[in-house]
Amino acid sequence: MTSHIPIIAIDGPSASGKGTVAKLVAEKLNFHYLDSGSIYRTIAYAGRLQNIPLNNEALLLKVLEKANLSFKNDHILLNGKDVSEAIRSEESGRGASEVAVHRALREAILGFQRSFEKSPGLVAEGRDMTSVVFPHAGIKIFLTASAQIRAERRYKQLISKGNPANMASVLSEIILRDERDLQREISPLLKTKDAIEIDTDTLSISDAVDNITHLFSLKSQTS
Template identity: 45%
Template sequence: MTPPVICIDGPSGSGKGTLCQMLALKLGWHLLDSGALYRLVGMAADKHQVDFTDEQAVAALAADLDVAFLPGQAGEPSRVMLEGVDVSGELRTETTGLLASKVAVLPAVRQALLQRQRDFVQAPGLVADGRDMGTVVFPDSPLKVFLTASAEERARRRYKQLKDKGDSVNLATLLKEIQDRDRRDSEREHSPLKPADDAVLIDSSSLGVEQVFERVLTEVSARFSAS
């Protein structure tokens, strides 16, 4: 039988990453951060000096991407390994974001990554973090969660995160960026951000991380009690 997949979809800042890491650790399952894949393809193409205008070459790189997502222990961020090297810090830089934007517009790369994401399914199971995990990548998943929060709350969380790092940020600017991104994600032609028809909807605006985690664990127990 195919190992089970738990899909956690939702907008940026809703708490998906933290929730997925907690679930993967609790269950002992594998982890997929789908949002990081385009950044990783961009990094790999840059490292191997692949021409970004050569769509098929970049797609071939994406199809065989050597990547692993390792959940950290409680309170620690997950680690991302590219070709055996920890690239967790480099992954979130502005430079890597620009590389990601170059490869994300290539249809052949999007198709290659669709299959690459499905290849992450291994025993005993997979926790998949993204925006279209339940609607496009794993539509047969027995548990799909759509985790959201108000744009205002997500902006506040991001503001605190950046301030704690010592960055100079403006809350109103962050809010507008989040609202604009939400609009783009929900209105895009391919894989728009939306909950699957059978997804469990959770609004985390007024919930703590542990409350969300316990709610999802209840859903996990209901569906996987036999295992």
């Protein structure tokens, strides 16, 4: 697949900062933004509302078929209801990781994800944006950080939102999600050969954003 529309694809593990970075890059370039993880979170959320086990792929597919999922001004709507905050819970995060292992489910949302590829450009973030969804992306980034640093960020984020959190539990959950993402048979998290790795252990969000927009500027000048 080839496209004249510029795409910046960003992959990385949980709590690596890719969501914040991707959104800021999109705002800076005035590009469209795709948070692919929110799709899986919404499917998990919808499944739980109907008491569907998240390991039941067939029933989850039926949920997806009947669901009206849309993005509007940074809000995620499920059947017309804004679920943007509801899907940001740790439970929905765990659920997203569980439903993401289903091959048919991933294939079913592929077209929806690719529909975000529109002018003037797209910044897409997730686990398989560079490898599966947008392998033709002009710029591929693998944003990472140590499990400890990511757990500290997630812990602070939860506390700041008034959610109860335990540092040891958050770290354990980060490690568990890493294992699930890296070891799943379908579209595992990986750094593609043509992706540029950015480690945010000691790098600020603004510096990461500047690095990526600079890469885009250089790419635009040479293409």
